[in-house]
Amino acid sequence: MTKLLEVANLTVGYGEAIAIDDISFSVARGEFITFIGPNGAGKTTLLNSLMGVLQQTFGTVTFAGEDLKALKPEARVARGIVIVPERRELFPGLSVEDHLRLGAFLRRHEGRAKMAAALERIYTLLPKLKERRKQLAGTLSGGEQQMVAVGRALMAEPQLLMLDEPSTGLAPRITEEIFEAIDRLKAAGMTGILVEQNANLALSVAERGFVLEVGNVVASGEAEQLRKDPRVLAAYLGAGDRYREAMTDT
Amino acid sequence: MSDTILFLLVDGLTNGLVYALLALSLVLVFTVTRVVNIAQGEYVMLGALTLADLLQGRMPGTLYLLIGGLALCAILDVGRWRRDWRQASLYTGGLIVAGIVALALTRGALALHLPVIGMMVVALILVAPLGALIYRFTVHPIPNATTIVFVIISVGVSMSVQGLGLLIWGANPYPVDPIAAGGLMMGPVFIPYQSFAILVTALLAMGGLYVFSEFTLVGKALQASAMNRLGAQFCGIPVNATGALAFLLAAAFSAVSGMLLAPLITANYEMGFMVGLKGFVGGAMGGLIDYPLSLVGVMIVGGLESTSAYVASAYRDVLVFSLLIPILLWRNTRSRVEAR
Amino acid sequence: MSARAKLALAVSVILLAVPWVLPSFYVGIFAYAGIYALVAVGLVLLLQAGQISLGQGAFMGLGAYGSALVARAYGIDTLVTLVLSVSATALVAALIGFITLRLRGHYLPLATLAYGIALASVFTAWHEVTGGASGLDKIPPLSLFGFALTDDRLYTQLIWAITLLAVLGLSRLRTSRTGRAIATLEGHDGLAQAFGVDTTVLRVKVFVFSAVLAALAGALYVHLLRFVSPSPFSLLTSFKLLIMAVVGGPMSAAGGVLGALTLESAQWTLQDILARWGLSGNLEVIVFGVILVVMLLKWPQGLWPAVERFLPKPTLRSRAGEGLARTALTENRGEVLLRLEGIGIRFGGLQALEGIDMELKRGEFVGLIGPNGAGKTTLFSIISGLQRQTAGRVALFGEPLPTGHEIVRRGMARTFQHVQLIPEMSVIENVALGAYCRTDAGFLRGLFALDEQENRQALASARAALERVGLGAEADLAAGSLPLGKQRIVEIARALVADPQILLLDEPAAGLRFSEKLTLVKILRQLQAENVTILLVEHDMELVMGCVERLVVLDRGRIIAQGSPKDVQANPAVISAYLGGGRDKAA
Secondary structure, three states: OOEEEEEEEEEEEEOOEEEEEEEEEEEEOOOEEEEEOOOOOOHHHHHHHHOOOOOOEEEEEEEOOEEOOOOOHHHHHHOOEEEEOOOOOOOOOOEHHHHHHHHOHHHHHHOHHHHHHHHHHHHHHOHHHHHOOOOEHHHOOHHHHHHHHHHHHHHOOOOEEEEEOOOOOOOHHHHHHHHHHHHHHHHOOOEEEEEEOOHHHHHHHOOEEEEEEOOEEEEEEEHHHHHHOHHHHHHHHOOOHHHHHHHHOO | OHHHHHHHHHHHHHHHHHHHHHHHHHHHHHHHHOOOOHHHHHHHHHHHHHHHHHHOOOOOHHHHHHHHHHHHHHHHOOHHHHHOHHHHHHHHHHHHHHHHHHHHHHHHHHHHOOOHHHHHHHHHHHHHHHHHHHHHHHOOOOOOOOHHHHHHHHHHHHHHHHHHHHHHHOOOOEOOOOOOOOEEEEOOEEEEHHHHHHHHHHHHHHHHHHHHHHHOHHHHHHHHHHHOHHHHHHOOOOHHHHHHHHHHHHHHHHHHHHHHHOOOOOEOOOHHHHHHHHHHHHHHHOOOOOHHHHHHHHHHHHHHHHHHHOOOHHHHHHHHHHHHHHHHHHHHHHHHHHHO | OOHHHHHHHHHHHHHHHHHHHOOHHHHHHHHHHHHHHHHHHHHHHHHHOOOOOOOHHHHHHHHHHHHHHHHHHHOOOHHHHHHHHHHHHHHHHHHHHHHHOOOOOOHHHHHHHHHHHHHHHHHHHOHHHHOHHHOEOOOOOOEEOOEEOOOHHHHHHHHHHHHHHHHHHHHHHHOOHHHHHHHOOOOOHHHHHHOOOOHHHHHHHHHHHHHHHHHHHHHHHHHHHOOEOOHHHOHHHHHHHHHHHHHHOOOOHHHHHHHHHHHHHHHHHHHHHHHHOOOOOHHHHHHHHHHHHHHHHHOOOOOHHHHHOOOOOOOOOOOOOOOOOOOOOOOOOOOEEEEEEEEEEEEOOEEEEEEEEEEEEOOOEEEEEOOOOOOHHHHHHHHOOOOOOOEEEEEEOOEEOOOHHHHHHHOEEEOOOOOOOOOOOEHHHHHHHHHHHHOOOOHHHHHOOOOHHHHHHHHHHHHHHHHHOOOHHHOOOEHHHOOHHHHHHHHHHHHHHOOOOEEEEEOOOOOOOHHHHHHHHHHHHHHHHOOOEEEEEOOOHHHHHHHOOEEEEEEOOEEEEEEOHHHHHHOHHHHHHHHOOOOOOOO
């Protein structure tokens, strides 16, 4: 399998702090990998830096052989890197269908028939969106907004789909629907990076995973293995030993 | 008595519609770029005086402003040549072509002695791009500056453009022909054809903007970048270009309003300021973000203005501006509730 | 006398001597520069408080017309009319301020524009009294105790003397208790409230003061010219003043003077040069406009910061001796300090929190944790008074939780998730803000330097707090220059200066490296040993488990577990909440 995305020595600063500390990984075409870890681990920062949104980014990111270096987010979308952001970043005054059409903004010259076909595909994948196609995004529920964000990203026909904590704030049933959609995308050959706080959910979809803790990868491997790895639990709930030792000195 | 009221209504409506185009421009610019454009009135002046020149058979000074601006644009982009010379040469080439086209168009229009409407189109083509150029020089370099810096910068732009206007056209007023002279009697009131022209243009402009925003993808993209810049970037929408487009459209609307207004009042280098201020008051009633409310605002301004025969003009100003404060308070509370 | 003070004195002497050195034509220009500078200095204070005003010209007009008309009509001594006029303007400003200062964002400048024009229009409209657009002459000159000031040079000296005094007073204010509070008004509303600043009242005070300076300038103008008309007080003047303030540099009062001098001299020099080259005067305006745009693109912070780099540093205010008295914290471990009963909050259709019952006892070190979206931040903001719950009660020391700026006076201080330090202010001054609720020197005392002892005590307390947390050496560095870890500790020092019984910490470890977190934990343990009660919200589990006594775990708006770290770590409900439920179908 060819490597679609190669990340080498990625370090991202955030003001004075270091949010991502020298991470390297790659994603092959057709693969779905995941980054899990507790809040504040740097997962969202990772995806935002891959989208070109952040300033203090160091290291090399190569996509389909091209160094992404200083490319603006719009240019990355044009190359097929698309994100479903953590906060969804929707347009409250525009309708569901508007969002989907705008997702295909860069493909608007391909003609009406192609646009209609693309819309149909999304509506088949996420039927709830078809029911609410004319509804304004600002009036949708959290789960529906998440679906709009996913649908909008898919309309760009991405080569690499990045999902930032898709299950946040959603009821279990809606989360189920969204992850079923992700399953179907995977089956169709989509390459993806999934960032999630819900470790079990993430590891049920991805093939490979990385555990992030305050900007560092503390464990990685095949999804099956990671599920049973005690380091995952430790990353989330901590053991407290490092600090306890330090404090007995005082 | 009812005759006078009717007359006042028509007069107020006409005034209001002209200022409406200006308010529209201000709201468009603010919603897409967050810039409070104090200099918006200057495009009114540029539109009117460019048209005056064309109608008198002269090459308008605006053409040289445009060419100068395009040249400055090319110079500012010199840095790009080192990074990507192919793109840079395309860009510079495009600017040069634009300049040549403008020149040719103006020459052609003058030679053909086009009617008023034709000359208006040419004047529009000369003035509207100036808006995009101003965006490029003043907003594009510092997109994250604070509101107040943009306010001061737009004051600087206003001063420079007004000064340039004085330089190019001098202090004298210029006559501008209406689209069609004369008018007709509707009942007891005489309505000049120009007023119909104003009505039609204003409606077309507002309608056009509405159709553009609601029914074209680019129009939606403009709305999107105003509502959520980051979200728009994630769709691949070039947010810098949308800013320039907003400025260009705003300049176009303002220029048209100037061209329509000029036959009714004197057209000189100072006219931009007063018209700009009135449109501003109307726009401010909508908090600079609400189109329908700003239209209501300009109607109020226009209506109050036409009562100048009955109320001393200065007190009328006091009234209009004092009215603005409770409206702003009301809008402020509403937007805070909506934000929650 | 410090180097800087000597420099300031020298510059002042020069400025006061200038009227005697200039040819008489230029004396007038210099006088106007001084008048504009006086208004600009007040406008700079407004800008520091985050308020843009396009109405200063109107306040100038009120001061001018008030004094001129009364003196002309009734022959009253002009010193008296000046004082009366300025006072009247202050009242009008207070009224306008209370109405409009609640406006936020771009609405406020629009409102200032509105009343600026409205007031200026009254000058023209009420022509029976004001003489309308053509104005009134025969305005009596300024007379100080019987001595009529008709000598332009002397008058100009007076103007500049007043302006320089204003700069002195405002520079003094900046390093005082009120000055520190004013620095929080722009963009740090939550910070201001959390340390006891009544932001509405302070904003009005700042607004009234700048109106007073404008009115004074207007009155001085009109008694110099001996003629009053509406045109100098128009919107254009307000714009000009704003430009002076922004170009000069809104960071410091001296910026106002710099801006006024720069703009006025630029204008006249430009006219001169262009006339010499035989070019028309119109070009001046164009060049001016272009220069303005270019200057702001290059120096969005104004000229003063660029100038200040070459000046000697200002003297630091004394922080010697004893700090403010501290309350001794008892060891009564059973006492309940904070009680939450049935707390719930609803946003639209979403029930973000429900049925929260918890207690905070004296001397406890409690951690509030939960997965993302659990409602920790919301609960924390209810406890710290930023949000109101829709159900249930919060009791602090047995009484209902007060709102906003009263909380810190009851003994509860906090730090912030996103560090809220004023980056340009020194560390010790940032920390001294914590003493705001324990001191009372107001605006005037700060202006007239009548607060020396109290200020010294506040700074001494700040110094002591910094030493307590190990940052004594960094006291005079700019807060923005410290690394994030130290900034967070400065926030803790600031909270300590408020002499709290309860310390609320909002994600204090976010973004810190391990060594910094270690320092943090040591400080927290130390505080706990001194009987400070601590409530902590945090995501770093390692850290929380390692130093906290008791945990409260939230998930989806409810408490799912409470207990010691060991118990909570083993609790299956907690594990499932963090790792997430799996999926019913096989992957």
